[in-house]
């Protein structure tokens with residue numbers, strides 16, 4: 001962290017990210033965010049040089065863009081951690097994730113990200129911006145990993161599915177590959193063969209990349 | 218049974234009497250539906266395309282007490298929310314034909330994966346029986362299911378069976394008979410979580426139209442964004458916009474996608490039911506079949522195993538037994554000695570004109586060529602091939618083969634699943650071209666069709682080719698090597714050139730099972746029947762065309778045309794005729810070559826060049842027609858053009874190469 005940003009200001013950054021980057025816009029009106037020009041968090045962001053405001057329209061500076069991206073990333077990683085490892089229900093998820101995300105600083109986010117197998121989407125299916133660790137594909141101790149990274153004989157529970165389309169998700173689920181089900185990788189070559197319950201399946205790498213497993217021994 | 222897209226037990230007469238009662242068999246693929254269907258229906262079966270689709274559905278009649286029931290074997294389905302055409306047809310049968318009774322057939326050891334479908338089916342509010350099939354494997358795995366308790370919880374009859382040995386079928390019949398009398402039906406329903414229930418009931422209450430299925434079912438499907446029911450709403454609702462708004466609002470109120478949330482809830486419901494009825498014992502020791510299964514999918518042992526299967530299955534059994542022993546007897550003895558001389562004399566006696574006699578008999582007549590080829594050469598070879606194929610299918614070898622070759626097949630633009638049509642092509646390319654239907658994308662279908670036309674020799678063809686190379690192992694190896702190389706190279710190039718999405722591979726691998734002889738025989742018989750009905754007329758047509766071509770002298774012209782490229786690849790001009798006739802019967806080309814060789818016109822090198830070029834050369838007329846029907850004529854003509862060019866280019870190259878190394 002180059003600068004110290006308060007929790008409120010971080011949350012505002014996340015909302016700005018959702019309204020700009022994820023809606024494909026450059027800027028956003030203060031009205032849309034529902035805040036006044038005198039808002040404390042906003043003033044903090046302006047003071048730190050993370051946003052510019054002119055005539056009621058707000059825009060992220062390059063530094064602010066990076067800051068917002070990493071705030072969103074921390075929030076969604078926190079959600080993943082809560083759901084996949086700590087098995088938090090969806091009702092409590094939002095509230096807890098907001099608290100949790102503020103702990104993921106100074107490399108902890110990278111550790112968690114590696115632990116979770118560099119997830120690409122949050123439990124709601126929104127993208128998690130990749131961090132440096134994802135681009136370098138850091139290996140390390142893991143709790144959750146895509147099936148394609150497991151070794152033959154590894155066992156676990158399916159943590160979540162990250163299908164590229166809803167049809168593919170539907171197909172996986174209909175065939176019995178569901179989150180929560182026990183899974184065992186039997187071979188990686190020439191195709192991935194895994195067992196869920198009493199059924200064996202053969203898939204290619206593309207499908208194996210979509211099945212995230214919480215590894216147990 | 219692999220849905221090959223053509224009849225299983227086709228073309229049998231149905232008993233005339235109308236059915237009093239309709240029963241639908243439903244379940245995942247590979248749970249024994251076909252075996253149970255056969256056990257229930259016996260002999261009265263029809264297979265037809267489901268209206269507007271290429272999916273085939275078997276229907277049969279069965280007697281229960283004094284009532285006649287129509288039994289429908291639906292295509293395999295994983296979920297009532299369809300993804301594939303098979304699933305769409307299966308659901309359509311359930312929702313539109315409204316059976317009086319549903320038999321949900323599951324693989325007992327996989328009940329935890331299949332019970333959610335039972336719960337879904339119960340939402341249709343049609344009387345139902347749950348059949349726990351393949352109990353033998355469940356018991357071996359140490360799974361005990363408390364059937365009575367399961368019945369009590371679900372509120373429907375549950376019948377354990379071992380379809381292959383007939384165990385439990387009598388009880389099943391009795392339970393069906395009981396249900397046929399009943400009108401009352403009190404299904405237990407799965408309650409979803411409060412959030413989902415609220416969403417479902419909001420949509421349900423907004424529905425005002427009349428539906429064939431319960432409104433709760435409609436609401437569930439709408440929430441999951443099912444396009445078919447969406448269309449139904451538009452045609453049946455007085456105010457569809459209002460319903461659509463309700464659906465969007467309900468969807469927006471949910472944290473997760475409705476498909477995901479509903480599937481997970483159902484699984485949870487199924488698991489909590491099963492917690493009460495399943496107990497586990499120590500599984501029996503690893504079985505030999507599991508060991509064998511492992512050997513088949515490990516490349517180090519699997520590839521030698523595959524070669525062994527090809528050698529024994531294709532070379533020894535199809536080539537040796539089918540093309541050798543059987544053809545020698547039927548063709549060589551029966552036809553040559555008895556049928557041909559007799560009919561030739563008969564036609565010569567009643568028809569005074571030589572030209573007209575030629576239409577029926579002599580070298581190219583309908584009977585001496587067409588019928589003789591169909592009955593005496595092709596049928597035994599193809600029949601033996603189908604036998605081998607059905608054994609491989611019934612044992613569960615194909616999914617293992619598919620996973621073994623998937624990586625290589627990806628390079629040629631296909632996925633592992635395509636081994637099924639390609640292996641079938643080694644029997645009959647025409648039939649295999651139809652079976653490319655089981656591939657998911659248009660791109661894969663085109664590539665598979667192309668490769669079948671180019672580089673997969675049919676059983677009749679390699680039957681003759683193995684005879685041609687008798688005692689010439691090196692020549693045979695060169696031929697096989699070149700064809701394999703062209704197959705891979707052409708596939709590789711096609712995968713670069715044919716646009717479309719990359720295929721994915723995802724297949725369930727059923728346990729290896731000892732094939733059941735009656736199953737194998739009935740599948741073989743059905744396929745031979747299909748083959749005969751579909752392809753026999755083409756032989757007759759081919760004979761007639763050859764006759765016309767000869768009478769009008771068009772053939773002389775064509776032969777002259779073909780003789781240029783034939784000479785260019787270093788072959789004697791006499792072989793030109795072989796190429797032309799090869800179009801009418803691929804194998805005939807090879808057989809013609811056999812005659813040319815016997816006359817001593819070909820050196821070893823020329824023999825290899827001729828066999829290679831002929832194998833690659835255009836498909837037979839039957840395959841050509843089927844290609845046109847399945848892929849469209851533009852694609853077909855393009856494919857044929859490419860195939861002809863490749864065959865001569867390869868022939869030319871092989872000729873140069875063999876000369877360069879001084880072979881033959």
Ligand SMILES: Nc1nc2c(ncn2[C@@H]2O[C@H](COP(=O)(O)OP(=O)(O)O)[C@@H](O)[C@H]2O)c(=O)[nH]1
Pocket residue numbers: 218219245246247248249250251252253293350351352353354378379380381382611612730732733736
């Ligand atoms: N061990 C065992 N195998 C069975 C049983 N029922 C069917 N099979 C086998 O399971 C495989 C699939 O059966 P099939 O009827 O073709 O399945 P379908 O796809 O559901 O029509 C075949 O090899 C059958 O011989 C059974 O009760 N026990």
